[in-house]
Amino acid sequence: MSVILCRKERATHPFFIENLGIHVYTSQELCYAVYQHPLLALDGFIDQNLIDFIREELDMGFAALKLERWLQSGENPDELLFLLLQECDYYNSLEISRLRQKVAALRKLPPLEYAKNKADYLFEFKQYGRAIAGYEKILESFLAARADDEFLGKVWNNLAACYARIFQFDRAMQAYEVAYDKLKSPEILKKIYHLTLLNPASVTKWHHQSAVTKEQTDAWDRDFEQAKEDAGRSEELQKLQELFKKDPVKREAGARQLLASWKQEYRGMA
Amino acid sequence: MEELLVGLDICDTYTQMCCVGQEKIHNFPTIVCRAKSEDRWMIGQEAYASALEGSGILVDKLLKLLRKEGTATICGVRYEGIDLMQRFLECVLARAMGEPEEIAAERPAVLKERAGQPVHSEAEPEQAGTETQAGTETQAGTEALDNADEEPLLMAAGVDLSGEAAPGVEPSGDRETEAEDRQGGETADPGPQGENAQEPEKAAEEESAGQPEIWKAAAGGTEPQKQWKYPAYDSSRIGQLVITVPKVSARLLDSLVVCADRLGIPKNRVHFISHTESFLYYVLSQKREVWNNQVAMFDLSEDFLCYYEMKVQRGMRQVTVVAEREKLDEGFNLDILSTPSGMKLADKILYACGERFLQRKLFSSVFLTGKGFENQDWAKDFMKLVCTRRKVYVDQALFVQGAGYKAADLARDKTSYPYVLICDGHLDATVSMKIQRRDQENQLVLAAAGDSWYEAGSTMEFILDHQQYLEFFISPTDPKRRKMVKLILEGFPERDDKTLRVQVQVGFLDENTMTVEVKDMGFGEFYPSTGAVIRQEVML
Numbered sequence: 001m002s003v004i005l006c007r008k009e010r011a012t013h014p015f016f017i018e019n020l021g022i023h024v025y026t027s028q029e030l031c032y033a034v035y036q037h038p039l040l041a042l043d044g045f046i047d048q049n050l051i052d053f054i055r056e057e058l059d060m061g062f063a064a065l066k067l068e069r070w071l072q073s074g075e076n077p078d079e080l081l082f083l084l085l086q087e088c089d090y091y092n093s094l095e096i097s098r099l100r101q102k103v104a105a106l107r108k109l110p111p112l113e114y115a116k117n118k119a120d121y122l123f124e125f126k127q128y129g130r131a132i133a134g135y136e137k138i139l140e141s142f143l144a145a146r147a148d149d150e151f152l153g154k155v156w157n158n159l160a161a162c163y164a165r166i167f168q169f170d171r172a173m174q175a176y177e178v179a180y181d182k183l184k185s186p187e188i189l190k191k192i193y194h195l196t197l198l199n200p201a202s203v204t205k206w207h208h209q210s211a212v213t214k215e216q217t218d219a220w221d222r223d224f225e226q227a228k229e230d231a232g233r234s235e236e237l238q239k240l241q242e243l244f245k246k247d248p249v250k251r252e253a254g255a256r257q258l259l260a261s262w263k264q265e266y267r268g269m270a
Numbered sequence: 271m272e273e274l275l276v277g278l279d280i281c282d283t284y285t286q287m288c289c290v291g292q293e294k295i296h297n298f299p300t301i302v303c304r305a306k307s308e309d310r311w312m313i314g315q316e317a318y319a320s321a322l323e324g325s326g327i328l329v330d331k332l333l334k335l336l337r338k339e340g341t342a343t344i345c346g347v348r349y350e351g352i353d354l355m356q357r358f359l360e361c362v363l364a365r366a367m368g369e370p371e372e373i374a375a376e377r378p379a380v381l382k383e384r385a386g387q388p389v390h391s392e393a394e395p396e397q398a399g400t401e402t403q404a405g406t407e408t409q410a411g412t413e414a415l416d417n418a419d420e421e422p423l424l425m426a427a428g429v430d431l432s433g434e435a436a437p438g439v440e441p442s443g444d445r446e447t448e449a450e451d452r453q454g455g456e457t458a459d460p461g462p463q464g465e466n467a468q469e470p471e472k473a474a475e476e477e478s479a480g481q482p483e484i485w486k487a488a489a490g491g492t493e494p495q496k497q498w499k500y501p502a503y504d505s506s507r508i509g510q511l512v513i514t515v516p517k518v519s520a521r522l523l524d525s526l527v528v529c530a531d532r533l534g535i536p537k538n539r540v541h542f543i544s545h546t547e548s549f550l551y552y553v554l555s556q557k558r559e560v561w562n563n564q565v566a567m568f569d570l571s572e573d574f575l576c577y578y579e580m581k582v583q584r585g586m587r588q589v590t591v592v593a594e595r596e597k598l599d600e601g602f603n604l605d606i607l608s609t610p611s612g613m614k615l616a617d618k619i620l621y622a623c624g625e626r627f628l629q630r631k632l633f634s635s636v637f638l639t640g641k642g643f644e645n646q647d648w649a650k651d652f653m654k655l656v657c658t659r660r661k662v663y664v665d666q667a668l669f670v671q672g673a674g675y676k677a678a679d680l681a682r683d684k685t686s687y688p689y690v691l692i693c694d695g696h697l698d699a700t701v702s703m704k705i706q707r708r709d710q711e712n713q714l715v716l717a718a719a720g721d722s723w724y725e726a727g728s729t730m731e732f733i734l735d736h737q738q739y740l741e742f743f744i745s746p747t748d749p750k751r752r753k754m755v756k757l758i759l760e761g762f763p764e765r766d767d768k769t770l771r772v773q774v775q776v777g778f779l780d781e782n783t784m785t786v787e788v789k790d791m792g793f794g795e796f797y798p799s800t801g802a803v804i805r806q807e808v809m810l
Contacts, residue, residue: 002706006732
């Protein structure tokens with residue numbers, strides 16, 4: 001239990017962490033992002049842009065200089081994270097050493113496993129475009145040839161989920177087909193079936209349609225209907241309904257704002 | 271142009287001003303007068319002259335008006351105490367800007383009799399307090415407090431400035447009740463009696479019968495007379511302004527801050543101190559032998575008698591100077607000094623006070639100030655008592671000089687008073703919090719003993735790690751009274767580790783009451799603020 005005094009440093013131009021899709025305004029927020037999501041903060045997270053932000057917006061010239069020198073030295077770039085945390089004095093030594101252990105454990109993972117973890121993390125933060133790039137890189141890697149079907153099936157499955165989330169149903173269908181080939185899981189068939197409900201045109205591309213029974217489709221239909229009902233009661237939809245109850249001027253302004261935010265969200269995802 | 275370092279002593283009856291580097295000490299009655307024909311404001315002798323002529327309306331007791339948030343209606347316009355004080359201060363500060371220029375103007379005949387003396391002439395430079403040794407007769411080193419510069423006009427007009435009921439200027443009546451209280455919501459239209467804002471013309475007409483010829487002339491004379499024009503007020507020339515008032519209160523200081531702000535003086539250039547602090551600065555600016563031991567002071571004014579005492583506590587790390595002020599019940603009206611029996615009684619009263627305070631203590635020096643000590647002939651026994659085994663100084667401009675010393679000190683890079691000052695207007699306790707820094711627990715001082723409580727407030731942001739409360743450590747100069755105050759943050763969100771960011775705003779209502787406001791600031795885009803706020807008053 002303790003109290004930490006914050007420096008007066010609220011940035012006028014926040015730093016955008018692309019991998020998380022958020023802006024940070026203070027050194028505490030920056031450290032928090034690094035500490036909570038080390039996987040996203042490794043591999044080139046601390047670059048010249050971030051160092052400039054630390055120098056100019058956070059007014060931490062000395063810390064920026066240290067980071068810059070380390071970056072130029074070509075030594076282990078992971079150390080940059082710990083250096084940053086030490087300089088900001090937000091996490092104590094014990095916490096920093098815990099992070100050090102976490103990073104070391106991540107670095108010990110096999111390369112494909114590490115890459116999949118990272119892409120999964122991006123998926124979790126709705127960074128579908130970046131996650132797709134990550135999964136595709138795994139599949140294109142020469143190491144993929146030596147990977148087992150189970151691992152590759154999971155990668156294809158996650159890749160398909162990414163495509164589905166950004167409404168690229170055809171690509172999603174193809175990826176699920178490959179995933180089913182590798183894993184033979186009925187769960188994947190269910191996802192494919194739901195895709196055909198969302199996009200009936202893709203039914204023709206479903207090669208494993210014969211593997212599905214009538215009982216299965218009935219059960220999946222019920223699940224689909226339930227999901228639609230739940231979606232109908234969602235908070236977001238209620239907000240939308242509220243918006244359309246307002247007078248035309250407010251409605252238009254609200255709709256414009258909402259559309260802009262959706263666009264921004266989609267661009268962030270894709 | 272050189273910036274001015276100004277000390278200003280504002281009391282209900284008089285105001286004194288000094289500028290560092292200038293010998294002259296300006297004396298004014300604390301009054302302001304508005305010309306009837308235009309929005310022009312006057313102070314000092316010009317104000318009285320205008321009021322006597324009937325061309326202006328005069329308001330007095332401006333400090334009380336400000337303190338009580340009263341109003342005065344002049345020429346149909348309702349002015350708040352702040353408005354009037356602002357105009358008064360503007361006129362006063364303009365006098366510090368440079369020497370006056372002589373101009374010709376229409377003035378009452380009575381003024382002509384004083385040809386050769388500028389109408390707006392300021393008081394002659396004050397002399398330093400006259401040192402008196404035991405058995406030596408003391409002589410006041412200053413002019414009359416009220417208004418040395420007004421003396422030519424007012425004496426000629428037959429008006430006793432020191433009296434409360436100058437005919438035509440301030441009709442008799444209890445003026446303490448004249449300032450209307452804003453809470454009452456009434457408008458103070460000038461009435462025939464008992465208002466702060468008066469129309470002297472009417473009053474003069476009513477009362478001119480039975481007055482000497484000279485007074486009538488003052489009320490109605492129109493012969494030309496030389497006038498003096500002062501340079502215009504220029505806020506950029508104020509380097510530091512230190513205002514001293516008898517007793518500081520948040521409401522009074524807030525109002526004075528507003529006045530200073532309206533006058534375009536930046537906040538960091540205006541400071542407020544109590545008379546007790548002025549006394550400290552004044553004494554500490556004297557030779558060390560003057561304050562080696564304790565120092566006492568008696569302030570005998572028209573309305574009150576105050577006793578001040580100062581002592582120096584030399585510690586291992588720092589020197590603490592403590593001063594206290596006590597308003598004595600024995601205060602008397604100075605009018606009693608006009609009769610031999612009254613003088614005797616006054617001497618007896620003061621002697622009793624002197625015996626009570628000065629016996630059994632070692633004093634290096636005793637200071638006497640206030641209108642009552644302009645001369646000390648009436649206080650033979652008292653003077654004999656105070657002059658025994660100690661040095662006695664009389665100075666009528668002590669408080670303003672104290673303010674001037676502080677203004678000069680503020681302009682320096684390093685203070686010449688490296689002491690912890692504990693007195694009226696200053697905290698006598700240090701308020702701190704424990705914080706974590708570089709793996710170590712440190713004490714963060716939010717306000718230190720000796721800080722001016724009015725200026726001491728601070729705003730900081732903290733991250734709370736695994737705790738939903740704040741602890742304040744209060745350490746008064748008396749170690750027995752040390753305590754810890756825990757502020758539980760009820761209604762604040764429970765978040766992940768180290769993401770509860772709060773803004774803590776600490777301020778003081780007086781030297782004994784601290785106000786704390788804690789606000790949830792959110793944690794960037796990770797956690798938006800919930801808007802939770804807690805406010806609490808903490809007794810020190």
